[in-house]
Amino acid sequence: MKWNDIRRSEYTGANRCWACTSVNLGLVGLFALWLYHRDRRVGALAAAAIGVAAVAVRGYVVPYTPQFAPRLVETVPLPGDPFGKGPGRDIPESASLTGTDVDGTAVLQELAAAGAVEADGDLIRPTAAVDSDWREQMDRLAAEPLEALAREAAETVPTADELETYVDETGEWLVVDSGLVARPVVVAELSAYLALAGTVEDRRVRLAGARAFRMFLDSCPDCATALVESSAVSCCGGYTDPHTRPEDVLVCPNCEQRLFTIPN
Ligand SMILES: [Zn+2]
Structure with missing residues (x-):
């Protein structure tokens, strides 16, 4: 041997x-x-x-x-993260405020056609005006209490009527049909929906775009902590289903929330 x-x-x-x-x-x-x-x-x-x-x-x-x-x-309750699991590995995907699942590529094409995103070499990024509007809205909404966020989201997002709030030890949430929307996701999506108002007329594209805009985040919209790219694999590369690759995710290590799941 x-x-x-x-x-x-x-x-x-x-x-x-x-x-x-x-x-x-x-x-x-x-x-x-x-x-x-x-x-x-x-x-x-x-x-x-x-x-x-x-x-x-x-x-x-x-x-x-x-x-x-x-x-x-x-x-075994241990302080900190002694085994280097890394953030994000066990954090489930938050639900979306926008309740839409339009294909990601189609959304980006529509957003590009409307002038909300543009190509920058190999990258796609929001156009300058949309980007600064989006970030301004995020700064404003991050300072709002959860109830005010729920009210504004219900008034703004056409797929949401009245939104219940939910708070537990893992954070603040809004309740939608498909589950719980984490507060940082609420701030990101609501801000993007507002920022896209000037450029994107089609409401469905605007909703899907608001969700897709989370891929452009580099810091947490709620607490400003730099996001960490992490793998959703559980341990040892030993994810249990051999037919699916582990997902890469954008995580706020402070809020312990997953902001975006990077498609494989
Ligand atoms: Zn955060």
């Missing part, structure tokens, strides 16, 4: 998952302790040495570790 057959680079080095590693080292230790107490001291030492070495070069020794270790570790 060659070294490369033993070593698994997908679970070690930069790819090492500390949830898996610590759970495995814990189990190796328990096994060694068990042998030790059964008066097999040499065996215990050998098991510990082999186990630690195996975890070092293979990432984990216990079969199916990537499936259970992250969940196990998540149930």
Whole structure:
């Protein structure tokens, strides 16, 4: 057997998952302790040495570790983020205020035709006037209490009638048919809908555009923290469904909200 057959680079080095590693080292230790107490001291030492070495070069020794270790570790209350899960991995997608699912490419084409977005090399970005209007609106709305946001959204967005508010330990939300809309998403979409009023006449395009504009965010519309690009993969690259790739997401690490899901 060659070294490369033993070593698994997908679970070690930069790819090492500390949830898996610590759970495995814990189990190796328990096994060694068990042998030790059964008066097999040499065996215990050998098991510990082999186990630690195996975890070092293979990432984990216990079969199916990537499936259970992250969940196990998540149930253990630890301060901070010791296993480097990174922000955004477990944050679900917020619902949208605009209640539309027009195809993204079609929306961008319509927005470009209306002069709301333009190509800048390989990038697409809002045109200067729309962009500054959008950011002004976001600054204004970020300062509003949730009830005022709900009122203005209900008055402005044609797909929303009356909007209930909801507050829990994870943040502030507006209740729509499809679920809960996180406060930063409300601020971004409502602002974009208002900013697009001057250029985009078609209401459906304006609604879809308001949602699509979240892709242009580089800081949180609510708290101004720089957004982090993160992967929605759970751990070890071990996402459970082999047919779908993990999503890349834009996350506010302060609000712990997902602002945009980058299409694969
Ligand atoms: Zn934020």
